[in-house]
Amino acid sequence: MSRVAPPVRASRLATAALAVAVLAVGFAAHELLPPAVGGPAGDALYATLMTLLAALLVARASPLWAGAVGFAVSAVVEVLQLTGLPAAVVARVPAARYVLGSTFAASDLAWYALGALVGATLVGISRASWRSGHVIVRHGYELGRRRRRALPAVLAVLVAFAAAGGVLTWRVGAEAGDLRPQVAQARQVLADAEGRVADDATRTALAASIDAATATLAERPLLERRPGDARRAGDLLARRVDAVTTSRLTLARTTAATARDALQPVTARGETVLTATDGLGADEQVRGALATALDSAAASAAQAADDALGDATDPTAVERTASDLVAARDAVGTATVALLTAQDAVTCPEPDQVWFPEGGHLADDDLASVPWAPGMRVRADVLPSLVQLDDAFRARFGSDLKLNSAYRSYDDQLAVYDPAHPNPLAAPPGCSNHGLGTSVDIDGISQPGSAEYAWLAAHAGTYGWMHPDWAEPGGRLPEPWHWQSVLTPTSY
Numbered sequence: 001m002s003r004v005a006p007p008v009r010a011s012r013l014a015t016a017a018l019a020v021a022v023l024a025v026g027f028a029a030h031e032l033l034p035p036a037v038g039g040p041a042g043d044a045l046y047a048t049l050m051t052l053l054a055a056l057l058v059a060r061a062s063p064l065w066a067g068a069v070g071f072a073v074s075a076v077v078e079v080l081q082l083t084g085l086p087a088a089v090v091a092r093v094p095a096a097r098y099v100l101g102s103t104f105a106a107s108d109l110a111w112y113a114l115g116a117l118v119g120a121t122l123v124g125i126s127r128a129s130w131r132s133g134h135v136i137v138r139h140g141y142e143l144g145r146r147r148r149r150a151l152p153a154v155l156a157v158l159v160a161f162a163a164a165g166g167v168l169t170w171r172v173g174a175e176a177g178d179l180r181p182q183v184a185q186a187r188q189v190l191a192d193a194e195g196r197v198a199d200d201a202t203r204t205a206l207a208a209s210i211d212a213a214t215a216t217l218a219e220r221p222l223l224e225r226r227p228g229d230a231r232r233a234g235d236l237l238a239r240r241v242d243a244v245t246t247s248r249l250t251l252a253r254t255t256a257a258t259a260r261d262a263l264q265p266v267t268a269r270g271e272t273v274l275t276a277t278d279g280l281g282a283d284e285q286v287r288g289a290l291a292t293a294l295d296s297a298a299a300s301a302a303q304a305a306d307d308a309l310g311d312a313t314d315p316t317a318v319e320r321t322a323s324d325l326v327a328a329r330d331a332v333g334t335a336t337v338a339l340l341t342a343q344d345a346v347t348c349p350e351p352d353q354v355w356f357p358e359g360g361h362l363a364d365d366d367l368a369s370v371p372w373a374p375g376m377r378v379r380a381d382v383l384p385s386l387v388q389l390d391d392a393f394r395a396r397f398g399s400d401l402k403l404n405s406a407y408r409s410y411d412d413q414l415a416v417y418d419p420a421h422p423n424p425l426a427a428p429p430g431c432s433n434h435g436l437g438t439s440v441d442i443d444g445i446s447q448p449g450s451a452e453y454a455w456l457a458a459h460a461g462t463y464g465w466m467h468p469d470w471a472e473p474g475g476r477l478p479e480p481w482h483w484q485s486v487l488t489p490t491s492y
């Protein structure tokens with residue numbers, strides 16, 4: 001017959017086994033059951049565990065004493081929660097919440113009392129059973145041996161149950177750990193994309209997915225958190241993030257293409273001005289600034305070529321390209337005006353004269369012949385209004401407007417300009433509105449007091465024509481015969 005452990009030693013083994021079982025059941029209750037059930041059950045089992053540990057430490061103590069100690073320890077821990085100390089410890093060591101708790105609740109004391117009573121009962125039963133089993137074994141009864149053999153099987157089942165709960169908890173926790181950085185990234189994507197997406201519905205969908213993922217991460221009983229919930233939430237979140245990124249990229253590409261197209265006429269104008277001012281005496285430093293701005297604009301435009309935009313995958317980079325294009329457009333525009341102003345200061349002596357590089361250099365396609373005045377041409381877009389003015393003039397005076405000058409080429413203007421004259425009638429080449437094709441000189445209106453002049457002064461504005469201030473009586477250079485379209489540019 002095998003040697004049998006003394007009753008005290010056997011009792012301790014039984015108590016230890018019960019403590020392990022209670023610990024496993026308590027952990028499972030906390031994780032698996034809803035709070036309304038798992039909370040009280042966990043409190044009671046906590047006191048039961050404290051009672052079993054007290055009995056384990058003092059093997060010969062009575063069950064009642066062990067129950068009293070278990071309740072006392074549980075109550076002290078509960079009262080300590082009023083100090084905030086357990087909460088501080090839990091904040092640093094989250095796992096400590098299983099031992100110290102975090103929030104005081106007076107009702108927990110009742111559950112501690114119940115748990116301590118259950119623990120004391122288990123201690124008493126355990127000791128009685130092992131003493132009985134010891135006697136039976138010593139006398140050779142088979143029943144005692146069967147009970148002792150059954151105990152490892154029971155413990156194995158309890159340990160397996162606890163292990164399964166642990167694995168399940170670990171898996172859910174691991175998935176949640178993967179989801180948390182995804183949520184943080186998605187929040188950043190959502191914030192960065194505000195006002196930057198082609199379809200705002202993608203942001204709305206992402207916001208909903210973030211809320212759903214956040215709810216998945218909320219602390220709940222394990223039975224309410226199935227394995228795979230966090231993974232599925234993460235997969236949906238990733239798809240929604242991709243949708244927002246794609247929508248943002250679409251808008252960025254469109255914005256960049258629009259900015260690129262808006263830059264083209266500005267750079268074309270700048271190149272025209274830069275070429276036209278070559279050798280005309282404008283400040284070379286100002287010309288150099290425009291050249292630099294044009295080079296920078298060309299580099300920005302190259303980054304926004306259709307193939308480059310199509311290959312781009314980073315919306316931030318494309319947005320930066322669009323911003324660079326806008327900045328380049330502004331820089332070229334500013335540098336162009338600066339050079340125009342510098343050239344104007346050199347070429348046009350009067351403040352009401354404005355130098356334009358196109359002056360006297362209009363293409364034939366931009367000009368149209370005046371039907372009733374052979375050899376006279378004006379800019380094509382102002383001819384209709386001039387025809388209407390002539391129709392009204394003819395209805396009043398019975399004859400067409402007699403034009404003796406309209407568009408003048410650069411050479412034509414150079415031929416009539418006399419720089420030696422103290423008050424030349426013709427402006428320098430590039431400074432005359434005639435070179436822009438928007439002005440005409442009308443023969444026969446040499447005095448402001450004539451009926452024709454008075455009629456034009458009263459009615460020309462109706463048809464989009466005007467008499468400039470400098471040509472008015474008392475102006476810098478009175479010219480009653482000079483009339484110009486309201487489309488004539490007077491500044492940059």
